[in-house]
Amino acid sequence: MSISRHEGSSAAGPWKEVPVPPLRALPWPVMARSQELAAGERFPPHAHDWNQVVFATHGVLQVTARNARHVITPQQALWVPTGMVHHTGALSAAAFRNLYVADDPALGMPDRCAVLDVSPLLRELIVELGQVRPDDDVGYYAHLSALVTMQLRRQRQHVRHLPWPQDGRLQRWCQALHDQPGDARGMDEWARVLGASPRTLARHFERETGMSLRTWRTRLRLLRAIEWLAQGRSPTVIAHELGYASASAFNYMFRVETGMSPLQWRRARQPG
Template sequence: MSISRHASATPATWREVPVPEQHLPLPWPVVARSQELAAGERFPPHVHAWNQLVFATEGVLQVTVAHARHVISPQQALWVPTGTVHHTGALGPAAFRNLYLADDAALGMPSQCVVLEVSPLLRELIVELGQVRPKDDAAYYAQLCALVTAQLRRQPQHTRHLPWPQDARLQRWCQALYDQPADARGVDAWARQLGASSRTLARQFERETGMNLRAWRTRLRLLRAIEWLAQGRSPTLIAHELGYASASAFNYMFRVETGMSPLQWRKSRAA
């Protein structure tokens, strides 16, 4: 199967769905909201007057915040602080299970976006919070809120994301590589195509993303690999689609970046 056909699994044209109506203030310190998203559905850019934990119990989400893209698979969530412009889309059918959290100094959460690992306990607390009606058992609901916020602070954090440049020319370049991650052309070839000197292009790319092309391409391939592994594709096929000469070369990159092989990563998520 060709690379172009596999790349189409990521929606070329997103279908926007309405942002849920916002009610202020939040009635509880933590409010759960559930929604089923079809592949390719995305909320348009928006902000909340509260913090948000972007999470899905099933499916892979892509969250764009400022000039960074985050690919969030199950067992991960993205912390989005109050007032942060963002938009979230589903790369495949997704069970969207996010949390809204009122501002509180006691939360102890970062003031910037960060990816959290979601423990099985936190996952079940989120699901339970979404199933309980506060008016039926206010005391129990309050206990769930306290447990959720306590667990949030205990989740491992990492800032792995794909920086996205602001310059329109660089954006076209990055989008082309995102759509076709097996494209191995270097800066010189892209400079000729984009009408710039290779030195200027490389400097501007590093200035706007904080990474050189080699490191950025590795991060891109890692996030696409996570996305595709979560969709059930085989590591051998993913290695081909990402442009690796062999499955062992892809496995080596994945192990260096995550500490486990692609199959171990998938098994850990399935468990």
């Protein structure tokens, strides 16, 4: 069976699981699949016998893969290599536009998850591929598929994910911070809550996430900000929800991390 389900811990919030469409083999080296997802709908953890490009023409997706959470907006996609367990949920109503890509040594794509920028050309190629019936025009479909794979290699790759620990105690801690990113309690206070010394807690956290708590919280706040900006919340409200003392402090963090202000980020991602 080419799609296998796996058990795994759920993401934050009341998710409604929707079935993964059964597919035993790819009929073509590149195949597009479209589906509308309502806010809060999620595919259960599963893996494929092929690579996947997770993409939505509108809406915000959260993808969990290999102990990391990714927030994907319509200007980005996530490359998920063959065999990697993952699950995708819609943080807002989304037009899910998915690519399945067969393994090929000539692909030139990484064997790990990678966030890809999606150029306007690649976006339109994905949409077009999903609208073409291969049997109606085999040559055209083959050319489209070749263009898609060429464009995938040309997209800028970057790492912007949130590592998620495996230790149950650390998971509860991270989930609490994810749900309430404005929680200002430091390591000493959390150590008392979790029943460990601050030094032990810090050492275990860095070993499992590869980040200090400070760096992890900044990444968390950035991803929650991206999620909320895409949903239309104002930067001032987001700054308050994230626990910043002022909107200017939030704007500074966002500009350092992305190179632009929150409003510039939103305008750059509006259609047209």
